Every structure is written in C-alpha cells, then in structure tokens.
Amino acid sequence: MEPxxxxxxxxxxxxxxxxxxxxxxxxxxxxxxxxxxxxxFHPLALAWLRVCGSAALLSLLxxxxxxxxxxxxxxxxxSLVLYSLLxxxxxQLLFISGLSLTSxxxxxxxITTIPIFTLVGAILLKxxxxxxxxxxxxxxxxxxxxxxxxxxxxxxxxxxxxGDVLVLLNCSSxxxxxxxxxxxxxxxxxxxVIASIFLxxxxxxxxxxxxxxxxQNWGAITMASWLGLAGMIxxxxxxxxxxxxxxxxxxxxxxxxxxTYLQPFIASLLAAAxxxxxxxxxxxxSGTIICIGVALATRRSGARGAxxxxxxxxxxxxxxxxxxx
Numbered sequence: 001m002e003p004x005x006x007x008x009x010x011x012x013x014x015x016x017x018x019x020x021x022x023x024x025x026x027x028x029x030x031x032x033x034x035x036x037x038x039x040x041f042h043p044l045a046l047a048w049l050r051v052c053g054s055a056a057l058l059s060l061l062x063x064x065x066x067x068x069x070x071x072x073x074x075x076x077x078x079s080l081v082l083y084s085l086l087x088x089x090x091x092q093l094l095f096i097s098g099l100s101l102t103s104x105x106x107x108x109x110x111i112t113t114i115p116i117f118t119l120v121g122a123i124l125l126k127x128x129x130x131x132x133x134x135x136x137x138x139x140x141x142x143x144x145x146x147x148x149x150x151x152x153x154x155x156x157x158x159x160x161x162x163g164d165v166l167v168l169l170n171c172s173s174x175x176x177x178x179x180x181x182x183x184x185x186x187x188x189x190x191x192x193v194i195a196s197i198f199l200x201x202x203x204x205x206x207x208x209x210x211x212x213x214x215x216q217n218w219g220a221i222t223m224a225s226w227l228g229l230a231g232m233i234x235x236x237x238x239x240x241x242x243x244x245x246x247x248x249x250x251x252x253x254x255x256x257x258x259x260t261y262l263q264p265f266i267a268s269l270l271a272a273a274x275x276x277x278x279x280x281x282x283x284x285x286s287g288t289i290i291c292i293g294v295a296l297a298t299r300r301s302g303a304r305g306a307x308x309x310x311x312x313x314x315x316x317x318x319x320x321x322x323x324x325x
Contacts, residue, residue, distance in 0.1 A: 011250050016247055016250050016251045016255075017255075019243050019246060019247050020244075020247050020251065020255070020256060020259040021259065021262070022243060023240050023243050023244045023247065023259065024259045024260070024262040024263050024266055025266055026235045026236055026239060026240035026243075027236050027240055027263050028108065028262075028263045028264075028266035028267040028270060029231065029235055029236065029267075029270065030232060030235065030236035030267075031099065031104035031105070031107055031108050031267045031270070031271065032104060032267070032270045032271065032274055032275065033228045033229075033231035033232045033235065033236075034046075034096065034099045034104070034228065034232055035099065035104050035228075035271075035275055036224055036225060036227070036228035036231075037225045037226075037228030037229045037231075037232060038096075038099065038100050038225075038228075039222065039224070039225055039228075040220060040221040040222050040224075040225035041216065041221065041225055041229065042212040042213075042215055042216045043096045043097045043099075043100040043212060044093070044096075044097070044208065044209040044211065044212025044213070045209060045212040045213045045215075045216040046096055046212075046229065047092045047093055047095075047096040047097070047205065047209060047212075048202075048205050048206065048209040048212070048213065049229060050092065050096070050229060050232050050233055050237075051088060051092055051198060051201050051202055051205055052202055053229070053230075053233040054198050054233050054237045054238070055195070055198035055199045055201065055202050057233060057234070057237070057238050058070075058191070058194055058195040058198050058237070058238065059195045059198075059199060061191060061195070061238065061242075062189075062191040062192050062194075062195040065189070065191050066189055066191060066192055068192065070191075070192045070193075070195035070196040070199060071196050071199055071200075073188065073192050073196075074184075074188050074192055074193060074196045076184060079184060080184075080193075080196050080197055080200055081200060081204070082180065083177055083180070083181045083184070083193075083197045084196075084197040084198075084200040084201045084204055085201075085204065086173050086174070086176050086177035086180070086181075087173075087174060087177035087178075087181065087197055088197055088198055088200075088201035088205075089201050089204050089205050089208070090169075090170070090173040091170055091173050091174045091177070092201075092205070093205070093208055093209075094166045094167070094169050094170035094173060095107075095166075095167060095170040097163075097166050098162075098163045098164070098165070098166030098167035098169075098170060099163065099167070100163070101159045101160060101162055101163025101166065102159075102160045102163025102164050102166075102167065103160065103271065103275075103277050104267060104270075104271040104275055104277060105264070105267055105268035105271040105272070105277055105279055105283065106148060106160070106163075106164060106167075106283060107163070107164075107167045108263060108264040108267030108268065108271075109148065109264040109267075109268070109283065109286065109287040109290060110145060110148065110164060110167045110168055110171065110290075111167065111170075111171060111263075111264070112260070112261070112263070112264055112287075112290050112291060112294055113141055113145050113168065113171045113290060113294070114171045114174055114175050114178075115175070115294050115297070115298045116137070116138055116141045116142070116171075116175070116293065116294060116297060117171050117172045117174070117175025117176065118175040118176075118178045118179055119134060119138065119175075119297055119298060120138060120175070121175055121176045121178075121179040121180075122179050125179060125180075127179065127182070133296060133297070133299075134296075134297045136296060136297075137293045137294065137295070137296030137297025137298070137299075138293065138297050139293070140289060140290075140292055140293030140296060140297075141289070141290045141292075141293025141294050141297065142293070143289060143293070144286045144287065144288075144289030144290035144291075144292075144293060145168060145286070145290060147282065147285075147286040147289070148164060148282075148283060148286045148287075149161060149164045149165060149168070151280075151282045151283070151286070181193070244256070261291050261295075264287050264291070265287075268284075268287075
C-alpha cells in the first residue's frame, strides 16, 4: 500500500481490499441490472432515464462536495458538449442498445477493451508513445474481441453479433472521451466535470430517444425493471465511483487496476446464476486473451513502473466499464 495522502485517515489493508472487491461487484452488477431493466424498458427509453437519474444524483453529489453548481463552475462549455457526446450520449446509447441484443457476460468481457481504445487514441493524438509491447498488447486484445464477435457470427445469432459490435463501438467512444477529456480533468474537480457532462447529455440524448420514449409501454413496466434502472444509477454510477476514488487514495494504482480484471468474471458468474446465461468455453478463452492483451498494453515498464505500478485502467468517469463503465 502507498502512504496515506495528507488529510486522509489511515485504512487497514483488509478494508481497502474489501472496498475494491465491493467496487468490482457493483460494476459487475451493472450488466445484471441492465438486463433486468430491459425486460420492460425500450433500450432508448432506458438509456435516457438512466442519464437523467445519474445527472440529478451526480449534480447533488458535486454540490455537496464542492458547494458549486457544476455547469456554472466549468467554463469550457464547447468542450463539455464534445465530452458529453463521447462520454455519455454515444456511450449510453451504444452500450444499452448493445446490451439489449447480446448477453450480459459477453458485454462485460468486451468492456475490458476500453483501455485498449484509450491507448490507441492517446497514441494517435501523440499524448502517449507507441512501443512494441503496447502494439502487441493491442493486437492480442483485438484477437480476443474479434474471436467473440466471430464466434457469434458463426454459432450465434445476427442480433447477438450486432450487440457485440455496438458494445465495442461504445468502448471506442468512451476510450476517446478519456483521452480528450484529460486536460480539463486537471483544471477542475472531476465531480464537477462529470456532473456537467451528464447534465448536458440530458437534452442532447432526447432527440435520439424520442422514438423509444414514444413506443414505451409505461403501464407494462414491472417493479423489477424499475429496481433494475435504480440499480444502474445508484450502484455503478454513484456509489462505485465514490468507493473507487476513496481506494485510489489509499492503495497502489496497480492494486486498483488488478481488481478491474475481476469484473468480467464476476459479471459472468452473476449472469449464469441469475439470468441463466450459458457461458461457452470460447467466450471464457477469448475473455482471458483480452485481459492478457490489456495487461500487456497498459503495464508500465522499467523503474517508473516499479515506482508507480500499472496504469489505472478503470475509467475516471461513469461508464459501463467499466463501467460506465
């Protein structure tokens, strides 16, 4: 464990690990909650309602922590619109639409490619340097992802294959957001930026979701689906990121990163136990290949790596990654 930062209360290693495991479970539950909500909700209606609920809670949280209204505190409004499109609008539309077509465990496995898309974007924008190791890691992760999609094309259905593609496009959108939003995150508290982009996303998403909202049979929505929506908003979007931020101040980044690899496996177990999904050997092998590729591509090397640990591959904003993530 790293030394405690100034002003932070010490925490026992067992407590930190318990918190990190809780975070992994909460992010993994996102796929289960989503599938339950989608039993009654139109995907586009669910996406918009999730963003609305998240925007309200994140704004309240930002006010409690910073005593400032998010949109009034962050000046770069044009940049916020771009970040909102990439990090929330396209991210949520693609993720929930993809989740409605594919299985929860495959979506959870494919979401682990977000660090790969982030790294590719950083290399293209020249904020990170390319290397043989990183290139190999990207290639390995790509093989794993393409194996899942290819297997669905051969042995699965067209809808599940399309769902996998949409989830990967979601990863690409969010990975790009992580790269381009990094400068503003260093100038403002993350809670203010995240709340701002969710607030902006509410009107931006509405034109895309009007058809889904109009077609939604509101009277047929079950209590289980409402609870699924609430779970998606409260657990992965709010509680998990607060706990993750707490742990980041008290543990090595490599320790925090290691727990992210638990998420696809926890999600797969939950999907098998609760949703009765059948997990094939090809999917498990492909998921392992993706994790190996991500670890290889994002690991720091040399003395710097020994000092700072692995890159934190958990996104710093709500997502379905990781869940948002």
